Amino acid sequence: MKINEVILQSVSKIVVFIILTLALYLFFAGHNAPGGGFIGGLVLASSFVLMLLAFDIETVKKGIPVDFKLVAASGALIVLLSGLGATILGEPFLSQSFAYFDLPFYGEVELTTVTIFETGVALAVVGVVVTIILSISEDV
Amino acid sequence: MNENVTFELIGAILILLGSIISVISAIGIIRFYDIYTRAHAATKTTTLAVLITLVGVFIYVWLGEGYMSVRLMLGIVFVFITAPVSGHLVLRAAYRANVKMADETAEDELRPVLFKESSEKKEQEREDQ
Amino acid sequence: MAAQFLLNLFIAFLWVLLKDEDFLRFQTLVTGFIIGSFIVFMMRRFFGGRFYLHRLLSLIKLILIFISEIFQSSVVVIKHIIGPKINIEPGIFTYKTILRGDWEVTTLALLLTLTPGSVVMEVNEEGDLFYIHAMDIKRYKGDLERSLKTFEKAIMEVTR
Amino acid sequence: METVIIIVAGVLVTVATYLLLSKNLIRVILGTAILTHAVHLLLMAMGGFKGESVPIISDKHTTYVDALPQALILTSIVISFAVTAFFLVLAYQVYKRTNTDDLSKLRGYRHE
């Protein structure tokens, strides 16, 4: 008898969205609450893992036609370049800066270069974790 | 202020209730005979325990501290929908991995369907020989 | 359906703008949404079809059933656990559902799994036949089939 | 509490050491994983558990637990994940090529 994964797949569809939202939340919350690039990236990656578990590689790849190695590389590149960015301004390597702005309707907003850095981190984490898992799975 | 304490107390009692149920379900996991019956303890009672606890905490912080936590709410929903799936998956896997059912088992309509092909194949082989 | 929801949302934002507070508050948005849904409910005949929140009500009903089921089932299981001797005869039986489509089937399976003494073990390929493990097949099979019918009805109210 | 945590870490180190001395590849990898856990507990204990609050600055609190070990552990967690992933894949590649996971048969360089 063939396995019918309808239950798992249906539930996973919902769960994945919850995880994705959570991942984004954690990513942005990181500066002032638990979270940040690493955790955001890791949680994001675990949503991919869940999709791969519930569905299969071909389906997931069709849905997200991205070379995750390059995602990882882009992440790493962003991290490095954000560090070098400061040196162009004559600051020490990896200097971050932050400032507060008042946006209409939205209120006070903190903008910081760390976010760029963290974006790189998150991308790299997602890229790497998915690359590893995909590589092994494809070997089967 | 008093009102808050009341709500906090309600929350706390719910939490306590949850914890008691959780202990009971843990005992169940030890006491039942086979994986299939243990899953009943796991998927139902434990879920209930965690739900009660989370609701208790939710009430505690919402009505007691005035903070409505979306994350907690999400957590409750999440447990609600994933717990049965976990039970379903593990049992299916166990069954397909040929984990024995308890001797008390009365009837089994799945076995003939699931292992039909393989038993047929075996017979085929026997005939070939 | 979607138009109703969008309108509702639009009203909610309008509400927020009208309130003109210092910063965006969740409460305000929720209030706006509730007001919007009231308006949409009143005007529903202009859109044709059922009021979209009707489904929401059915859903809430379903959830309530769900919760009550889990309580009942837990009580049963707890009774077994803390009873002096576990005296049960487990078994697997089949149930053919009238529900169709992934979501309906999934929901039913989840409900069933949370119900006293039963866990869905397999669904056939066509998705209409459940193989259900019951904790005490003699005692509860009838009850189970009865609640299955209730569930099916409640689910169909939400989805159809 | 520090003492308890240190002792737990010590037990984990014992277990890890035992596993590392095993001749089975997977046990060895598990050993490294457990060793990593022990190290993290140790780092945590070395920071000490004094301080009132979660290291997230708020008006309610004035003292916080030592955040530095936490940052170090975080780094270490990620790094050991990377290493474990690589090690595991290597392990199965070795198995695929040599058909054994018995380290006493994986001695490598032929001795003359």
Add this chain to the structure above:
Amino acid sequence: MIESILTISLILFGVAILITFIRIVIGPTFPDRVIAMDVIGVNLISAMAIVSVLFSTRAFYDVILVLGILAFISTISFSKFLERGAIIERKRDI
């Protein structure tokens, strides 16, 4: 008073985890352990929620959710492994 109730609850959850852990140790079959693990995961969620209240911080709410997600993912992985060996398939056709 409330605090002691909470502490007792936390301890009870600890007890529950300990008991469930026995199942992990004694097995006898692997699915038993998976089930036990799943139960512990869910109990840990409760425990964390109580800890948040006790520490009067919201910092762990994310942990609760994440723990739920991960317990789910691990259970899926284990059962798929039991069932098929490969937990992630190239193309599902079983």
Add this chain to the structure above:
Amino acid sequence: MLTINLAILLPFLAALFILLFLRRFRRFHIGWFVLIIPAILFALLLRQIPNIANGKTLIHQINWIPSFDINFISYLDGLSLVFGLLITGIGTLVVLYSIYYLSTEQSLVHFYIYLLLFMGSMLGVVFSDHLMVLYVFWELTSISSFLLIAYWYQRKGSRYGAKKALHITVLGGFAMLIGFLMLYVVTGTFSIREIIETIHLYKDHSLMTPMIIFILLGAFTKSAQFPFHIWLPDAMEAPTPISAYLHSATMVKAGIYVVARFTPVFGGEALWFWLVSSIGLLTLFWGSFTAIRQTDLKALLAYSTISQLGLIMTLFGIGSLSLHPDIHVESVLYTQAVFAALFHLVNHSTFKGTLFMVIGIIDYQIGTRDLRRLGGLISFMPISFTIAMIGSFSMAGLPPFNGFLSKEMFFTAILHLKDFDFFSIQTFAGIFPVVAWIASVFTFIYSMMIVFQTFFGPYKEQPGVEAKEASFGMLIPPVTLSALVVLIFFFPNILGDYVIKPAVLSVYPGVTNEMIGSISLWHGFNKELLMTIGIIILGIILYIYRTYFKKVYIAFPRNISFDTLYNNALEFTDRLAKGITNFYMTGYLRHYVMYIFLFFIIVLGGSLYYLGAFTFSLNNDQPVHPFVWMIASTIVIAGMTIFFAKTRLTAILVNGYIGFAIAMLFVLFRAPDLALTQLVVETVTTALFLLCFYFLPEWEKTKVVRKVKMTNIVISISVGTIFTLIALSVKSGKLFRSISAYFENADELAGGKNIVNTILGDFRAFDTMLEVIVLFIAGIGVYTLIKYTNNKGVEKLEDK
């Protein structure tokens, strides 16, 4: 002024020139080009004789590594001039000889490059004032001689000989380097001149003894002194011109040079005297004794060389006594020993050079050097016979050849040894002349063997060889040398006054020209002459009855020689090394890990115990929450469970549990970020394990041997205990407050409220950056690991 530097540099430049421009040169024998070099240098040095004889010296310095006081200081005085003349003079003749000896079909380029390298290095050795530079050239002589010996590298014998020579000389070189370094550390200067000036200040230094031993080790190995002589006979695999040049006239004399050079430094030290003279004497005896046994003419000459070098060494040893404080400067006798040494040095070069060349001629013309297959050549090769006779008789110490003169002086010196009343010399003084005399008898015998067994008796025809005299060109060099052998006998004082005396003066800085006598042919019927007569008589008798006499050698079987000792030692070392290495380098990970942990236990456990570093107090501990107790105890049980887990799945699951429990502990430690990360990572890791388990087998039921199990348990418990004890001590004995209070200002400093995250993203962002890189490497590493082997072998350049 440039003379000496140029002299050193010129051969190297010439070698480079050949390498760069004459590699494919075939128009004429490049030996003709090479010949120019030593000839010019010889001429240049000859021009310096008057200057040096007048007491001048030449010094020149070029900086090399001034920061460490290492510079090229070249120095020309009487002593170095003697050696310089020998190197260039004999060098010229050898090159000339080689032009005829080596056909153009052979790889001449290599030959001459090595030869030039050698010549340059040799000049470097004798012209260097700086210890390190001297050492540099010293090693270069070893290297170039190695290459020359292995000139016919296809032959096993050549390789063996070259290897042996290099082993022994380089080992000696290293020892000498240690000696030099000690000298430097003691005196603070690398300059030999300065050392000689200041050495009296350090005579009591504790390093004096090792210094002497180490420096002499260098000298003895190079000069093939007993028991290091074993390399020299095997070095005879080299082409004959090389044997003539290196192994009789120059390289082996580098050791002599060093002894001479350092006589002013160490002269007067008992150890120096005893080592140099007794080893010299032993070598003298053993060399001559063994020479008789040889049947290969070249081997015979090799042992004779060893013996002669011993003789010279002995003389230098005796000569060093003059520098003893108890010796009055006017008592000049013992400067005479050095005079004799240097004189014999020159003489030996002439007659041994002659003999090597003659034997080369015989080998070249007849095709064999085996005494048993030679005989009666006198009628075919009269010129060769004449020069061979001159060389041999000189070697035997017969008049009218120069060897007679120096041997008489040697006897004089050795007979007077008893005059000394320190170093307990008198106790042993009697042995010296006796041994010397016996050795001289042997020398007489083998000298006769060369002449008579080769040229007299029945002619033994070699298949396909027509015995005839060598070509004219080939004869020139040996004829020239043999002429010198005779000329020096008749006019010894030209050499003595202009060359030898200045050299003696450089060995004895305080001595004046007048104190050194001159050489006279006739001393009257003294003891020395009687000794010589005795040698001749006994020598002739023994030569005649040599078949009986040779039975003595049965007592010295070849398989208990130093040679076999060397060979067996090497073989034994190889086998031992293999045994030891295979014993502990098992390739088994368990063993390697065990070494690590055992070392951990010994070092950390030991230091913890002996330093008394363990302390413990609970004063600073936070109270333990009951929930922590529970989580902690499950972790401990989980650890035990992994011990006993029967399946890998259980182990993984329990490991995952530990991960989750630790995350829970992180929550209790108020570390939300950690808990989050730990949870996700643990889950993904578990997933990875499961993914990989698809390929990996189930654990086998391992039948672990009880002993192994016990060992593992003892090791792991020890490691765990030590780990815990140190951690507890650290916890109880914190010395400083952590710097992390600073980070609590994260909000003002870096605009973030999450301190951990601010540390990761800002304060210690560099760690995070690298962590990302680590992760990235692992990612593409895993990808590569899987994909590379997946579709195999498109290209396998290096795969075996």
Add this chain to the structure above:
Amino acid sequence: MNNLIVLPMVLPLLTGVFIVFFKSYIQVQRWGTFILLLVNVGISVIILRQIQIDGIISIDFGGWAAPFGILFVADSFAALLVLTTNIVSAICVLYAMPTIGKRRETFYFYPFVNFLVAGVNGSFLTGDIFNLFVTFEVMLLASYALITLGGTRLQLKESLKYIAINVVSSSLFLIAIAYLYGTLGTLNMAHLSMRIAESGQTPLLTVISLLFLIVFSLKSGLLLYQWLPGSYSTPPTAIAALFGALLTKVGIYALFRTFTLLFYHEQQITHTLIAIMAGVTLIGGCIGAIAYNNIRQIVAYNVVIAVGFILVGLAIMNTTAIEGAIYYLVHDMIVKALLFLLAGTMIYLTKSEKLDEMSGLIRNYPSLGWMFFITVLSLTGIPPLSGFIGKVLLGQGAIVAESYILLLLSFMSGFVVLYSLLRIFMSCFWGETIISEEEETPLSKKVIFPSAILVVLTFALGFGAESIAPYVQDAAYTLTNPSVYINAILPD
């Protein structure tokens, strides 16, 4: 601004990540990497000169002053090693181009090399003990990837051990850091040094220092070198050369740094132990080098010998000996790479690793033979090649310190190096030529050229020892005077 000193690490990282995007454009990867390394060489030279003018250079990342942030510190010692690393790597890359194989090249060989170099450079430059752990990991991960790259069976088996042991040692490293942090509450090395000096090196600190000793010994192959011969003898030549030249050196560097800057107060314990370990390493390395007939094994044990030799300098711990060790370190990086390249080339040409399966190669490949011969001499410390001056200074230092056993052992080891390598030379290059001209695998200039550069370097470093003398002296001065380092980082 001293951002310059971060470049030796960040530029290779950037290049490494960047060329991942050019997976199938091998030329971009090749020359990108090579040019980068040349740029790094230039930068290192500038740094080295700058240090002579301004003293120790440091940069606080993110502007967070020590001891709170992470920093890079370039003193002469670090800068010299960085310079050498980049030179050697550039040459190995040059060698890799024609030999490593297209498939390996497309499978990220160059990115991994970049990361390896970055990790090594970073380890030399960092001034923070935890960051040292992280830079180590960068280097190690890259080395894991490289050691398995193209995995032959043997390669995989050996890399298993390599990785397992490195993982253990990384954990021990973290444990040591944890202990140190627990005791001293800081991670900045200058700050650690200051605090240790302030409180005195308590017995507990000494115990902790011994744990560091174990960790770095594992990395450098001091005494605990058992993993080394196997792992260094299986990967392709260019990789093995990089390993042989660089990896153990990082461990050695760490030993020097920690035991001169941090734990120098209890030398009769720590440095005596180092002395014993160095001595045993010398003996073990020597025995191993003699034991085998396999070229790769012999070469690998020679790495072990060098480790022991250099650490004798640390054990002796006077300025002269340390100068010698530094000289020898620089020399060994260059010449070990050369040795690995040549041995690898021989194996490539003959398809064999056994001494007795090669003979008379000098006829077929004279340039290779002579280069090998020069290498042998250089490693033996025969003057005037580059190994000489280090040996002389080390010897001097040993005599001054009256460490005669170490002196004898280290000099004897020179002899064993000669013995073992000469055996290769004589057995493989001399003897009857057994490969006819038709069977001869052609040896292209591209393959031999990188080795030739290294040969030139060993001559240059020997004759031109003076050219780096001021740097070496300065490096040794800084190492023996911790206050110089501390004052540069924590000015008050």
